[in-house]
Amino acid sequence: MNDHSPVPAAAPLTPIGVFEPPYHIVVFSTVRTERQDGYAETNARMEELVKEIPGFLGLDHAQTPGGLGITVGYFRDADAIARWRSDDEHRAAQRRGMSEWYERYTVQVAKVERSQEFQRR
Template structure:
């Protein structure tokens, strides 16, 4: 698995409806890409957002990063949506999992 973590803070006063439409389109498009495994996003109380995407391998994630419509959205993000962002990526992340044995 290849993990991509996208942490960001949006600019004040953006058109949130337009941003949400673009974000929804990017998620839909990502899910159609070969090697896509999973996607989730979260926003903290202080406004920072974190998006996690899981890919079959690094090549799949990099292919997504170069997908034409995604490239346009990335440029729009730098121009209009994001005040700042950091992208983290790692191959074969160390995974520890816990599942409770308690009955529901």
């Protein structure tokens, strides 16, 4: 395919290069069900709540037309991720996600040792 038209971003990207390595990322990849009652409200609440976690740095989101969603959370260290993972309201949202909103998902956690940036001027 030779269509070189611009691809719209799903959401504003976290400014690349802002975070000095090392830092940690949590990659949450999802395929959602057709049942989405309450999802948007809960997702917005989770985005508010994670910002309160000491060591939280930012989020990136992408969604394909085919239904694959990817969220990347950036955290200063593993302790910040542990605080987010154990938050009671977050855990309740996870349970609801498993029972209603997600057909499947994966969570991957990694430590970023090096980062590189390119931006067309």
